[in-house]
Amino acid sequence: MYTTDLSGKGKGKAEAAVAEDPALVAAFEARVANDEFIEPKDWMPEAYRKTLVRQMSQHAHSEIVGMLPEGNWITRAPNLRRKAILLAKVQDEAGHGLYLYSAAETLGTSRDEMTEALLSGKAKYSTIFNYPTLTWADIGAIGWLVDGAAIMNQVPLQRTSYGPYARAMVRICKEESFHQRQGYEIMMHLAAGTEAQKRMAQDALNRWWWPSLMMFGPPDDKSPNTEQSMRWRIKRDTNDELRQKFVDITVPQAEAIGLTVPDAALKWNEERGAYDFGDVDWEEFYAVVKGEGPVAKERMQARVKAWEDGAWVRDAARVHAEKRAAAKLAAE
Amino acid sequence: MDAIATYALRLGDDSLILGQRLGEWCGHAPALEVDLSLANVALDQIGQATHFLNLAGALEGEGRDGDKLAFHRDVMDFTNCLLVEQPNGDFAQTIARLFLFAHYQELLFTALTASKDARLAAIAAKAVKETAYHATLVSDWVVRLGDGTEESRARMIAGLDWMWRFVDELFVMDEVDAAAIEAGVGVDKSALRGAWDQRIDAVLADATLERPAARRPVLGGRSGRHSEHLGHLLSEMQFLQRAYPGATW
Ligand SMILES: [Fe+2]
Ligand SMILES: [Fe+2]
Ligand SMILES: [Fe+2]
Numbered sequence: 001m002y003t004t005d006l007s008g009k010g011k012g013k014a015e016a017a018v019a020e021d022p023a024l025v026a027a028f029e030a031r032v033a034n035d036e037f038i039e040p041k042d043w044m045p046e047a048y049r050k051t052l053v054r055q056m057s058q059h060a061h062s063e064i065v066g067m068l069p070e071g072n073w074i075t076r077a078p079n080l081r082r083k084a085i086l087l088a089k090v091q092d093e094a095g096h097g098l099y100l101y102s103a104a105e106t107l108g109t110s111r112d113e114m115t116e117a118l119l120s121g122k123a124k125y126s127t128i129f130n131y132p133t134l135t136w137a138d139i140g141a142i143g144w145l146v147d148g149a150a151i152m153n154q155v156p157l158q159r160t161s162y163g164p165y166a167r168a169m170v171r172i173c174k175e176e177s178f179h180q181r182q183g184y185e186i187m188m189h190l191a192a193g194t195e196a197q198k199r200m201a202q203d204a205l206n207r208w209w210w211p212s213l214m215m216f217g218p219p220d221d222k223s224p225n226t227e228q229s230m231r232w233r234i235k236r237d238t239n240d241e242l243r244q245k246f247v248d249i250t251v252p253q254a255e256a257i258g259l260t261v262p263d264a265a266l267k268w269n270e271e272r273g274a275y276d277f278g279d280v281d282w283e284e285f286y287a288v289v290k291g292e293g294p295v296a297k298e299r300m301q302a303r304v305k306a307w308e309d310g311a312w313v314r315d316a317a318r319v320h321a322e323k324r325a326a327a328k329l330a331a332e
Numbered sequence: 333m334d335a336i337a338t339y340a341l342r343l344g345d346d347s348l349i350l351g352q353r354l355g356e357w358c359g360h361a362p363a364l365e366v367d368l369s370l371a372n373v374a375l376d377q378i379g380q381a382t383h384f385l386n387l388a389g390a391l392e393g394e395g396r397d398g399d400k401l402a403f404h405r406d407v408m409d410f411t412n413c414l415l416v417e418q419p420n421g422d423f424a425q426t427i428a429r430l431f432l433f434a435h436y437q438e439l440l441f442t443a444l445t446a447s448k449d450a451r452l453a454a455i456a457a458k459a460v461k462e463t464a465y466h467a468t469l470v471s472d473w474v475v476r477l478g479d480g481t482e483e484s485r486a487r488m489i490a491g492l493d494w495m496w497r498f499v500d501e502l503f504v505m506d507e508v509d510a511a512a513i514e515a516g517v518g519v520d521k522s523a524l525r526g527a528w529d530q531r532i533d534a535v536l537a538d539a540t541l542e543r544p545a546a547r548r549p550v551l552g553g554r555s556g557r558h559s560e561h562l563g564h565l566l567s568e569m570q571f572l573q574r575a576y577p578g579a580t581w
Contacts, residue, residue: 064364071359075352078572078581079399080382083355084375090358091371098364136572136581186581194579302360310362312487313423316480323479 002062002150003055003157004217004239005225006124006289020045032233037163040106048232051225052162053107054123055234057114060100061125063093064118065299069133070142078136085182086139092175099171103164119304127285128215130293137190137197137204143183145205145212145250151176152246153216156236184253191257198258205254206262213277214285216243222282247275335511337391338411339518340452341401342508342554344384345412348402349562350433351377352569353420362423369469373430376462383455403573407563408556415498417553417562421491424484427473428491434467435531436502439524448516471535478539485541492544500549503528508554 024043031038038044067090074090077083101111117123128146133139154176157169190201217223217239229235237245247266254261265278288296333341354374361367385398396404415433420426441463444456477488503525512518536543552558572581 067359067367074355074358075568076571078403080348080378080385080402081399082581083351084378084382087355087358087371087375087378091368091375094359094364094367094371098368101364189581193581194576196576197579306360306362309360310366310423312481312483313362313366313477316484317476319484320476320480 002059002126002215003153003235004126004215005055005223005229006058006127006217029231032161032231035159035233036161037166038161039163047228048234049107051229051232051234052165053104053109053114056100056104056107056165057109057117058124058126060097060104060114061118061123062129063097063100065125065129065303066146067093067097068299068302069129069131069295070139072133073136073139076136077139082186089143089179089182092179096168096172096175099168100165103162103168106164115307119300119307121291121300124289126215127288127293128211129299130288130296131207131211132295132298134207135200135204137187137200138208140183140186140190140201141204141208143179143181144187144253145183145208146215147176147179147183148250149212149215149246151180152242152249159233159236161233187259188257191259201257202259205259209262210280210284211288213243213246213280214288216240216246218282218285244274247277251275333388333392335508336449336515336517337388338508339512340384340388340391342411343452344381344388344398344401345410346416346433346437347377347384348381349410349412349565350416350430351375351381352565353416353418354426354430356420357426366423370426373466373469376459376466380455380459380462383459387451387455399573403570407558407566410556410558410562410566411554412562413498413501414550414553414559415495415502417559417565418495418498419561421494422487424477424487424491425494426491427470427477428488428495430466430470431474431535432492432495432499432532433502434463434470435528436524438463438467439527439531440519440521443519443524447518452517467531474535474541475539478536478541488539488541489544492541496544497547497550501551501553504551504554506554 025045028038028042028044028048038048070086070090070093074083074086077086101114104114105111114123118125128149133142151173154169154173158166158173160166160169187201187204190197193201220226220238220240223239226235226238230238251261251266263278265276267276268274269276287293293299351374354370354377357370358367358374361370381402382398385401389396389398389401413433415429418425418429438460441456441460445453445460447453447456474488477484479485503521505520505522509518509521513520533543572579
């Protein structure tokens with residue numbers, strides 16, 4: 001997931017060193033347990049602040065890096081309507097990145113610092129965006145599966161404990177459901193199209209299915225921070241619960257348009273009232289987290305290039321604003 | 333295609349090609365806010381193109397719609413001005429192109445709202461609001477870059493220098509324009525030049541930039557004589573429609 005904890009081992013050292021007033025901590029914990037929102041000026045434990053900055057900036061980075069695989073098809077969209085929808089969608093993702101950076105800035109970390117962390121490879125972003133978009137059907141698959149998975153994770157975050165994050169999520173979720181629908185609609189259209197289009201759609205599902213399941217993060221027994229994040233209402237369901245929910249909702253959608261989910265172990269379990277499904281290749285997941293995704297280098301290269309090529313533009317805007325401010329001051 | 337259909341086609345082609353070019357920036361702009369605004373302009377242009385091209389197809393009456401026109405013509409049948417097909421270059425070059433074009437487009441659409449063709453007038457009435465915003469947005473960037481750093485100034489000058497030879501074509505009148513004016517449908521573009529010059533000069537002055545020296549104009553876009561760049565743009569844009577003939581999307 002965009003918000004899954006992808007950080008490495010060894011966290012918590014710095015946090016443990018800070019002694020915090022137990023009364024403040026207790027009051028904080030009680031407010032959170034009571035489902036109250038924590039606002040920027042409120043006291044909060046340092047570990048809560050750090051976890052939130054990491055999660056929110058990772059989410060923001062995911063929105064921004066996520067523009068690249070879809071942006072790859074804007075110039076090649078098959079008709080004017082699809083081109084306009086895709087442009088609008090990718091523009092929405094830029095907007096999501098912007099709200100999330102702003103929300104994260106309320107915790108005292110600047111957008112430039114967060115960007116720096118992304119470009120240096122220190123900060124993570126969702127593993128899903130390190131896979132390539134090879135055909136037009138991938139645009140359908142991303143909207144349907146990736147935005148679909150994002151919604152599943154983000155709807156509960158509308159009630160997350162940190163106020164600015166929760167409010168950003170409310171705005172974002174509305175747009176994500178439009179993204180999911182347009183993606184599914186592309187797939188539906190392809191699946192009902194020519195043989196070549198059907199093949200394209202099935203191939204996209206084959207390639208995006210497992211990476212989409214990986215978006216929910218490692219299995220619960222390998223997700224050590226889940227318990228604390230759940231207590232802090234930064235996370236509201238476990239990785240495995242969300243993954244199951246995603247499978248249960250998505251499999252019938254695939255069947256409805258005549259596509260086959262690429263999992264031989266997939267089977268409805270009457271007793272559980274849920275699908276049993278095969279094992280995710282966690283070795284691949286951890287490799288992608290480490291930066292070994294198929295197009296991870298291309299994604300980072302594109303972000304670094306945009307940032308470096310744009311430096312003179314940002315400088316010009318800053319210098320111009322300073323000149324105008326100085327001129328205004330001189331005139332007063 | 334008769335003159336009125338061709339008239340709509342030209343308007344559509346200008347918007348389409350500019351929208352396509354701006355779409356190339358998506359995800360790669362100098363800042364997040366710039367990415368948002370360039371995508372916004374691209375989206376408006378693609379929307380305008382859709383309306384104008386659908387109208388051109390309807391006026392032609394041979395069953396072609398906007399998609400057919402956008403995705404199934406070759407270079408020599410495209411009627412956009414040469415300015416909009418110019419490569420993005422660096423950000424300053426992109427800004428120079430949009431600057432020269434957006435002011436033209438705003439003046440043109442303003443006049444076009446008085447067209448006797450109610451459909452053209454209606455498209456122009458909606459589009460003129462969009463294009464007025466584009467003109468303001470891009471003029472602000474010309475000022476920032478012109479009166480920013482040494483580097484941004486040099487790049488802005490180079491961007492304008494690249495684009496300037498395509499300015500005159502915007503205002504050239506031919507038999508299509510004459511027929512459209514005769515029918516009360518079209519706009520006298522040559523009459524827009526004075527207002528355009530004033531707007532451009534005012535912004536350049538604010539940007540502490542000189543107006544580029546007059547030069548020999550490069551013409552031909554309206555009659556299908558394009559730059560080398562357009563063929564590449566089309567081969568990318570039309571790829572799926574070409575690779576999968578007869579499929580719908
Ligand atoms: Fe998202
Ligand atoms: Fe998003
Ligand atoms: Fe989305």
